[in-house]
Amino acid sequence: MLKKMEYGLTVTGSGESKEKAFHNIFSQLKPMIAKDFSDNIVIRIEPKDVEIEAAIEETYTERFFGLLFPRQRKYFSITAHVTMHLHFIELAKVPFEQKTEKVSFVQRVLHRR
Incomplete structure (x- = not known):
C-alpha cells in the first residue's frame, strides 16, 4: 500500500525578489x-x-507620472527542475469492506429529524 517513488517536475516562478521567485516555485509543487x-x-x-x-x-526604471521620481525596479524569473521523493498510499490496493444496511421508511423519516 505505501509506495515510495522518485519524481521530477519543471516549474517556473517569478517575483520582485529572489526569495519570492523561489517561494513561488515551491508553492506550485504540492498542487501539481x-x-x-x-x-x-x-x-x-x-x-x-x-x-x-x-x-x-x-x-x-519606474517613474511617477512618467517623469518624476525615477527608481530602479527588479523582477526575477526562475525555471528549475525539482527532483523529489514521494511517499504515497495507493488507494486502489486498499481493501474496503462492503456493508449494506436496509432502513425502513419509518426509520429513515425519524433519522432525518
Missing part, C-alpha cells in the same frame, strides 16, 4: 503533484535536488 497523483494520497514530499535551468533578472 496532487493533480498528477489524484488516484493516490500523497503523504510526504521530500525535495532531493533542484537544478536551475534559467534565472533571469530584469531591471527597469
Whole structure:
C-alpha cells in the first residue's frame, strides 16, 4: 500500500525578489503533484535536488507620472527542475469492506429529524 517513488517536475516562478521567485516555485509543487497523483494520497514530499535551468533578472526604471521620481525596479524569473521523493498510499490496493444496511421508511423519516 505505501509506495515510495522518485519524481521530477519543471516549474517556473517569478517575483520582485529572489526569495519570492523561489517561494513561488515551491508553492506550485504540492498542487501539481496532487493533480498528477489524484488516484493516490500523497503523504510526504521530500525535495532531493533542484537544478536551475534559467534565472533571469530584469531591471527597469519606474517613474511617477512618467517623469518624476525615477527608481530602479527588479523582477526575477526562475525555471528549475525539482527532483523529489514521494511517499504515497495507493488507494486502489486498499481493501474496503462492503456493508449494506436496509432502513425502513419509518426509520429513515425519524433519522432525518
